[in-house]
Structures are given as C-alpha cells and as structure tokens.
Amino acid sequence: MRRLALIAAFFLLAGLAAGCGGGGGDDNDAAATTTQTSCAKDQLELVSSGTLTIGTGNPEFSPWYEGGTPNGSTFEVNDPATGKGYESAVAYALARKLGFSKEEVQWKAVSFNQTFKPGPKDFDFAMQQISYNPQRAKAVDFSESYYEVNQALVALSDKPIASATTIADLKDAKLGAVVGTTNYDYVVDNIKPSKKPSVYDTLSDNVAALKNGQIDGLVTDFPTAYYIANVQLSNAKLVGRFPTVGTQEHFGLTFEKGNPLVGCVNKAFAALKQDGTLDRLEQQWITSKAHAPLIQQ
Amino acid sequence: MDHEQGARPTDPAVAAAGSRRSRILGGSGDTRSVAIAVTSTLVFLGAVVAVTVTSPGWPAVRDAFFDGAIFSDTFPEIAEAFLLNIRIFLIAEAFILVFALFIAVLRSLPGPVFFPIRAIAIGYTDVFRGIPTILVIYILGFGAPALQLSGVPISPLFWGVVALVLVYSAYVAEVYRAGIESVHPSQEAAARSLGLSRSQSLRFVVLPQAVRRVVPPLLNDFIGLQKDSALVALIGPVEAFRQSQIEESASFNFTPYLATALLFVLATIPLARFTDWLIARDRRRQLAGRVT
C-alpha cells in the first residue's frame, strides 16, 4: 500500500513539474468595441505594440507562400517572411500601407481551426486561405476579400476520374477533403457523391491519401490544387475548377471579434485595390500560372 | 447455474452493512439501510445539480456543451458514424484475442533452442507497447500503401484495424502471459504426469484456466481499444469522433462531442457488466483443484 502511494506521488510530482515549465501566454484584454478613429500606426491596438503579428499555417505551400526556408526558420517548406508568394506579398503590401516596415512584421504559426473559432487570439489577424462564411463571421471578424476563390479537383492522372467533365461524373468517386473547410462543405453540399468523403486533419494527409490511391480525388481551392497537381505530385492532374454555387467564395483575413484593426485593414485593402497592387500581385503569383477547365454542373 | 452458499443480495456493501446493523441493533437492518442509501444518494445528486445550475458560468457552459437543438440535429449522423467504430473494434477484438494468444504462447516456449522465437515475441511486445498508437496508425495507414507493393491493400480501414490489432495484441499478450503464469505449476505437472505432451497440457489444461483468469484485465484492454477506434479517423474514415468534429466546426458548439462521448460510454457498459458476470461465474471454479 505504501509502495503504491509512493508511485502515485512520483507521477503526480512529475506531472506538476512538466506543467510548470512554460510561461502563460499574454493576457489579451478584450478588444475595444469602439471603432478605431485613427489608423495611425502608433494608435493601433496590437497584440505586441510596434509589431504587426500575423497568424498563418505551418507548413504553407505555393502559390500562397514561396521562397523556401532560410536558416533558422521555424517554418517548414516555406517561410512567410520571405515576402514571396501571393499571401506573403499581400501581407507585406498591407503592412507597408499601415506603416509597418518589413522588420516590424512578425509571423506566428497557428492551427487552421484557431483562425475562425471564437475566442481571444494571440495574433492581430490570420492569413491562411480562410474562406468567408456567415457561420465563421459570427465567431471572428473578416476583412474585405483579398482573393476570390473557386474549388478545384485534383486526381491521379491514370484514374478514370481524371477525365471527368461534369459533377455527375463524380457521383461514385471517393473524394477527400480537410475537416472543417469550405472544401469539405462543397463536396457534401454540391457534389454530393454516393460515397462518404474521406476527411483528414491536414492538407498533407489529404495529399498523402491521394498519392496512395486511397481516394480518387482531392478537393481544395484552385491555386492550391494547381500547386499539388503540377508541382508537388508527379503523376497528378488538375481535373478542373468547380463553378461557384451561391455567393462567390473569397478569402479574408480573420480578426478577433470586435478588433478595431479591421477597419484600418479594410481601408488599406481599398487603397491597394484602387492602385492595382492586388491585381498585380495576383497576376504575378497566381493567375499567370494557372489555367484549368470548368467542371460543369 | 449459480449455487451460492447462502443468499447473496444484490449489493454486497449494503448487505454487509445491513447484516452488521441487524446484529448490533436488531430489527430489519436490510430494508432500512437500502432506504437510507437511496435517500442520501438522491439528496447528494440533487445538491450537486443545484450548485451547478446556479453557478455564474453555467449558462455559457450549458450553451456550449448542452445545446439540445444541436444535440438532436447532429445525433443521428454521429450515431450512424459510430457504427463504423463498432465495426472497427469488433473486428479488431476478434483478431487480437487470437493473435495475442499466439504471441503469449511463443513467449512461453521453453529451452534454449526456442530462444530466437522468445526474443522475437519479446521484441514485438516491447515495440508495439512503446510506440504511441496514433503513430502506428499513421505509419501503417499512409506508409504501407505508399510502398505500392502489389497485393498490399491500400484501404485505410484495413490498415487502421491492422494497426490497432498490432498495438493491442502486444498488451493483451502480456495479459495472457500473466494468466498462464498464474496457473499453478501443479496443474501442468498433473497433466504431464498423465502422459499429455507439453502442447497438449498447454492446450487442454493451462490455457483454458489462464484465459478464464485474465478475463477482467483482458476486457479492460478492450474497453481501451473501443475508444482508440476513433484514431482511425486520422487516415480518412469518418467515424463518430470525426463526424462530431465536422459538426463542431460548422457550429462552433461542443455539444456534438458530448453526443459522441455518450455513445462511447454506452458502448463500454455492456462489456463492463459482461466482465463482472464472467468473474462471478468462474471464480468459484478456480478455487477447486488448487494446491492446499
């Protein structure tokens, strides 16, 4: 009995010791509900004053982020601080408009779920190909669109599904998507295959399954699909783009609910649209490289 | 058929208390004790519920975890997905019972000539008890099909079940081994002295007794397996946990997870009661024939 008590005490102490290691996160004050009247850099309410903290995924892929990972980077595949890739370029253009230099931008790895779930955030905004939908907008604040997106289908080139031209052709396919994404919603709401789609935690898992032939096709946003089909995998094909159903899907930055920064960011976006920066960046990183047929209804 | 020595009421603790009372105080101690037990339980539960629902944080918790509308909306799909969990663990359990016994027997082969076999069995149990189950599922679920060897199945369900069988057989083999070693050597001695060979005495005398003895820890491991069936979601199949995840990410409400938890608990109750019944039924028989 005494031996049992000693063992239990050992585990308890070990557990407490492990828990006491890290320090707690910053206590985020609840964001003020008044709109920001001034967008001057020194008057912005930021998580870390003087710095623009952006949340994004790890790893992140082309065409959203490019340039590889320099020495010492904590990011895999691509480091967002390179400024290369559509999202990275847009982020730095936005930062410049808000008055931040390149060095004053900090990137933070966050899980995709964190970017649209309710609750306090430890970043100023998240940028991770997050689609706007009304449900998410109840939990977080979205900025204006910085990219209008369609879903697309990737398949292995030697499979019958690779020659699909209509959604009806996909009825018996085993498709795959990441959990909690608009990709998954599109499959279930619009494609409605007879087989339940396979669902994965991450895009990497989804791609692995496609490579293995465990799914026939992968549904994701069009630029990502292009990258997977033409760069990441050697025997895959971008079968086609899906039509928009309902309102046009778009990506937005997400902010903690009530964060007044949204207003300033939207002003900056408006300016970047007006002077053609967003178009130019899109041409540079996305549109010029990506063409695909439309999969008909 | 149960032949208990004397009457045995349903709750031994209550009965013990009751009979003690009657001896000390006289009178119908049993009925009174039951009444007191029931009343005190109700009062206690009532107090807990009252404190919970009047606490300040309760409305937020209730909305986030106990949303009735969301529960009834999402429950049917989650229950349907749970059928996949049931399939997974039933199939896995069947294979584990056999494969783990095989490993345990390999481990018990005597003599220096069988040393390599024993070493393999030991290595197997060390490796698969050491690697986290989730890793094994990943490695087999994505890795094995990636080898693209002909004849190797690619189905994630197949590899998920294989992974669970490999991991849990390692634990269950040790349980069997403990059971085998708990059968008194005089049993094997009796069998051998009748002229039965080693494998015959193992098969007809030792193993039947060993297996009966380890039913509780065995079924304990199986309850763990039932829950780990959720890990197969990582490699694609949509089982109850994944389904509740999908629901949660649509509504940002945690009630679907509660529905899943409820289903898992309900699934383990029959197994737990079955275990209790088996223990009671076999315990008496183990006592006879033991060395005095």
Place this chain on the structure above:
Amino acid sequence: MTEALRLEGVHKSFGRLQVLRGIDLVLDVHEVVCLIGASGSGKSTLLRCVNLLESIDAGRIIVSGHEVTNARVDVNAVRRSIGIVFQAFNLFPHMTVLGNVTLAPRRALGLSKDRAEAEGLELLARFGLADKRDEYPDRLSGGQQQRVAIVRALAMRPSLMLLDEVTSALDPELVAEVLGVIRELAEGGMTMLIATHEMAFARDIAHRVCFLDAGVILEQGPADRMLTNPREERTQRFLQRFIEAGRL
C-alpha cells in the same frame, strides 16, 4: 519380467541441497511397497523422479525392464504407463469429473470420446463416483476429489501406480474412503509405490515398507516386521512418534 521398477544409485539435488543420496530399490510386479519417513526425507522427490517429473543427477531408473533415464526415451510414453496421484489432488477445475478422467485417454492414448467415457464411467462406478460424473471438482469433498484423482490416473491403464501422501491433505473422516480405494487396487494386484504417514494402513496392505532417512533407504523389510520391530535406531525413533500418537 517380474520387476516392475528398479532404482539404482539414484541421486537428486536441488541446487546445493542433496535430497536423494543414492536410492536403491526394486519393486516386483503386483508388489505394494510403502515409503515412510519424515517430511523432507525425499519421498515425494523420489516418486517424482520415477515418473520423470524431475530429472535425476546420477543413477538409473528402469521401468518394466526399460531404462527410462537415458536421453532418448519418450518421456510422455513413460508417463502414460505410470500413474501418479498427488497430495493436493490437482484435478482440472475447468472440467467435469468425467472430463478430468477422459482427457488423457482421449488425447494421449487416442481413444474415441465414446470409448473413453464408457471406460471412465466404469471406473467411476467401481469406486462409487458414477453419480458425480458431471460435477465440477469444486462441488466435491476432498475425499471425493482424491478418489477422482486416483480414477483419473487409473484411466490410463498404468502398470505402476505412485501415490504421494494422498490422504495427508484430507479431513480425518474422509481418509477412510480413499484408503478403501487403495486397498481395492492392492487386492486387485496393482503394483504400487506409496508414500504415506498412515502406518496402520501400511502395515495392512503393504508387502514391504521402506524407511527413507536423509536421502537413502535406511531400512526396508516386510511391513509387519518393519513397523513393529525395526532394526535401526532412527527407524525406531521415527515410529515412536506414531506409536505415542496412537496411530500405530
């Protein structure tokens, strides 16, 4: 062949403890020999060596003319021809009485289920246990269990029976029924080597009694003479205790 069993110079040690220090013993067919001696004198070990449950360190054991102690012998076959009954019964608790009795005939001798059961029932009936055929051991008294153990050994039709203090674990009132069975076997001509404390019984049924002391057979002789008039002083002292207890 008149010799059922011959032991020559049998030595057995457990680690540093020497239990048998040179046993020489001969049993003729149909002979009943009782081994007596203090606890720890080696009686059980000797019996277990005969049926090869223990390996010996030196010496030879010859059963029905075949030397069983060389390496090439088929141990299971030897054990099939020798029956042994233990102090602790060791019935198989997960099988019925009939199951206990028929297991080895079916699996080791290859008898069909029907044949094994028929022969088993006959034996059980002979010793008054037929109505217990479907009971599990835990429902039987100690005396009944030990009788079943004897029947179980007999079911293999052994040529030699070894009985290791088979009544020592029984309540006194149950001893008689077991001794009755043994007596019947003896009268039927079964060759038996019996380790026992039951001196009165030994005097009754044994042809010969051997006194085991410190790992050797110190003295042996006809039962009557041995138990009433032993030659060795140590034998006398050993038996004295039984006489004083009124058991001899």
